[in-house]
Amino acid sequence: MGTGVKKMLQKALEEGYAVGSFSARYLTNIGPVLEAAVRQSSPVIVQVSQKEMKRYGSTCGQFADEYRRCIREMDIRVPAALHLDHTKDLDIIQAAIDAGFDSVMIDASEQPLEKNMEIVKKVVAMAHAKGVEVEAEIGKISANDLIETDSTTQLYTDPQEAGYFAKETAVDFLAVSVGTVHGAYGTRKPHIELERIREIREQVSVPLVLHGASGVPSHLIKAAISLEGGGVSKINVATDLEAAFLSALGLDSSITNEAVLKLPSEQLDKAHEAVTRVVEEKMRDYLLSSHRA
Template identity: 55%
Template sequence: MNSTYANVLPLKPALEAAEQGGYALGAFSPRYTPMIQAVLRAAERARSPLIVQISQRELNRYGSTPEAFAHEFFSAIDRDGISVPVVLHLDHTKEMAVIEAAITAGFTSVMIDASEHPLRDNIAITQSVVRYAHARGVSVEAELGMIGTTDFVETERDEELYTDPAEAEEFVRETQVDALAVSVGTAHGVYNVRQPRVDFARLKAIRARTPVHLVLHGGSGVPAHMVIEA
């Protein structure tokens, strides 16, 4: 983790501050690296803490690397004197080598997404990432259930993808992750086929059984009143 920048935080303390302050912590994915500066400038103008993130798939798609993304991120902070709290987060990632490269480059938070694996395998994979990242002062997010695209979640198998509260309790206890992405009805992408929905009863059940912060992926297009209730 890069300790040179006091306002660049791991995910865990940033989420704790958000909970204490009663605000949501938005995550923004500037896939085109020059957009990083615009995102940071907007946050500074609004005095709003935030997460700047990029996923493994996005890095591959746009021909970038964790090192290049981190370099542009820290350069933008230096150019504009950004002072608001910000997390540099590696989003959905499958490979340990990419996680290691991101941490070396200065990312303060990483997400291991092994949600396509059976529960026990997901736990084992996540445990290995937690051990590596925590030893270096970096927060870890993981996923349980499967957060699909807007089109896929609309299928008959939608309910089967949702996070099970009992499994969430076991997963968090055994992995010691700092944050858990849960599947409760939202989906990545633009909501063209249906309106976004959130299974609030399931979300409350997961919250009651897990001590960590929960992450709502697929927030683009979710109405503000749903975000507030969540």
């Protein structure tokens, strides 16, 4: 239903930029994310996770329907894709495949290596049968807000294991743990192990994914993207988008999709424009993906 994600990421890897995978979280934020891509002439991935759907009140079908509606009605011509982020439940992954998502992420990173690989192979078989691509994770990326993942422990990705994992599972792109965390940074300072990315890149031929980019300074993100020999090609951003959305609404905590629909349209327009601005800024100043469509 969209552009092949791996193809988008391969181009990014070769040309030295990254594609942003933006968690809309709210159904009404899908349009603003796509609008930013049009304004910046940038490739874009719209994503949602299992926990986000549960927390904000939506389904794979609703997300896919709204995404398709926006693509059609906004006449989106830039490369765009719909991705299922952190998900453990195979029934939800199947629902996303059936709904027409372009790619899905199976997160079995908390399992021992062989078990993780066993689960990933199962998902790869399910997804590839329908032309859907798969992201998996090796190493643990800790979370500050626990919206996307349960993990609060940090375990950096082992480069040799990553090479073995990618080859054996036939995964299309691989999320690695190199120092970032999910959610807003508190007392911890943002950190990226560039040398580890370099070592992983030597072992892994598929594109690499960096999770937890909200709050990380642009110079660190740019360094992770533009490593000699290739860096990370897909960067997930979630918290910064919702923070801008809620701030424009004068709220300090998440609401549901149902509550969003009851907001006055002028207020919602202002919040949507705030989301578009944040996504544009990421594309321009972090991802280096502006004018790459």
